[in-house]
Amino acid sequence: MRQIFEYLKEYQRKHFDLKLYLLISLFLTICFVFNYTYDFEDSVIDSYRGTFLHWLYMFLWMIFPFLGVSLLIARVKQIPVFTGSFWLMLVIGFAILALDRSFIGHLQIIKGLRPIDYRFAARCLNWSSSIFLNVIPLMLVYAIFESERPRNYYGLALKRFDPKPYFLLLAGAMVFIGIGSFFSDIQSYYPRFQYSGGDNFAEAHGIPVWMSVLLYEITYGSDFVSVEVFFRGFLIHAFVKTLGGYAVLPMVASYAFLHFGKPLTEAISSVFGGYILGIISYNSKNVWGGIIIHMGVAWTMELFGYLQSFI
Numbered sequence: 001m002r003q004i005f006e007y008l009k010e011y012q013r014k015h016f017d018l019k020l021y022l023l024i025s026l027f028l029t030i031c032f033v034f035n036y037t038y039d040f041e042d043s044v045i046d047s048y049r050g051t052f053l054h055w056l057y058m059f060l061w062m063i064f065p066f067l068g069v070s071l072l073i074a075r076v077k078q079i080p081v082f083t084g085s086f087w088l089m090l091v092i093g094f095a096i097l098a099l100d101r102s103f104i105g106h107l108q109i110i111k112g113l114r115p116i117d118y119r120f121a122a123r124c125l126n127w128s129s130s131i132f133l134n135v136i137p138l139m140l141v142y143a144i145f146e147s148e149r150p151r152n153y154y155g156l157a158l159k160r161f162d163p164k165p166y167f168l169l170l171a172g173a174m175v176f177i178g179i180g181s182f183f184s185d186i187q188s189y190y191p192r193f194q195y196s197g198g199d200n201f202a203e204a205h206g207i208p209v210w211m212s213v214l215l216y217e218i219t220y221g222s223d224f225v226s227v228e229v230f231f232r233g234f235l236i237h238a239f240v241k242t243l244g245g246y247a248v249l250p251m252v253a254s255y256a257f258l259h260f261g262k263p264l265t266e267a268i269s270s271v272f273g274g275y276i277l278g279i280i281s282y283n284s285k286n287v288w289g290g291i292i293i294h295m296g297v298a299w300t301m302e303l304f305g306y307l308q309s310f311i
Contacts, residue, residue: 154233190305
């Protein structure tokens with residue numbers, strides 16, 4: 001735990017700028033108000049699901065906050081951000097993210113299944129497909145464009161990684177998750193399993209419900225590997241060469257947009273969580289701590305969702 005606090009303290013000492021942070025806070029506040037007033041992502045962007053426009057709009061939607069905060073950094077800190085390398089990695093990275101968020105081709109594979117089976121399989125595939133649509137393409141990007149750098153693969157290398165501090169941090173986070181589980185928007189959203197049709201799937205196949213719960217939660221958890229690799233791995237370590245340690249800040253903005261389809265309480269908390277995990281990744285050059293915390297938080301929210309259903 002001491003190492004994590006040292007990371008946070010050192011980052012604040014080197015990168016905290018009140019004017020910059022206030023401007024970013026104002027920018028994000030405007031974005032939050034706009035999205036949750038007009039339900040923009042869910043009602044407008046997602047209405048194009050299954051078309052090329054969904055990819056295009058998702059690309060523009062997710063790249064906008066990263067560019068906006070990068071511009072603020074460039075102006076306030078007088079950093080020459082917008083280099084050729086910056087634009088190349090920006091376009092490639094967010095094209096991959098937009099594909100991951102808009103792709104539905106895997107649903108064609110299961111379209112012949114019975115409705116009960118299709119619903120559950122679709123949910124599980126939606127979560128697990130990110131490994132193939134996001135993580136593997138990013139590893140190819142690393143191999144092609146980052147060959148001169150140490151082979152840490154955007155933080156996936158396990159060299160000298162100590163998991164203990166992250167499990168301790170997760171234990172502390174569980175207290176706040178338990179408190180947050182009493183908010184109505186969180187209660188209506190979790191557990192995600194309740195929307196998967198997994199109970200009907202288990203009944204139709206004569207298997208215990210816990211087996212479908214286990215399958216669903218494993219695939220659900222796998223999605224957070226890709227989230228950490230992209231946001232805490234790629235968006236920080238691919239942009240350190242142009243943004244330096246400030247790469248954490250535009251990552252946080254795009255990470256907040258990733259949560260715009262979720263309850264407002266969770267979306268706001270993602271700003272603080274993403275900021276902390278980003279600093280940890282920046283200093284440790286490793287995303288496994290973020291994977292442990294993020295996956296643990298997700299499964300803990302699922303657990304409290306199940307517990308709330310019995311209250």
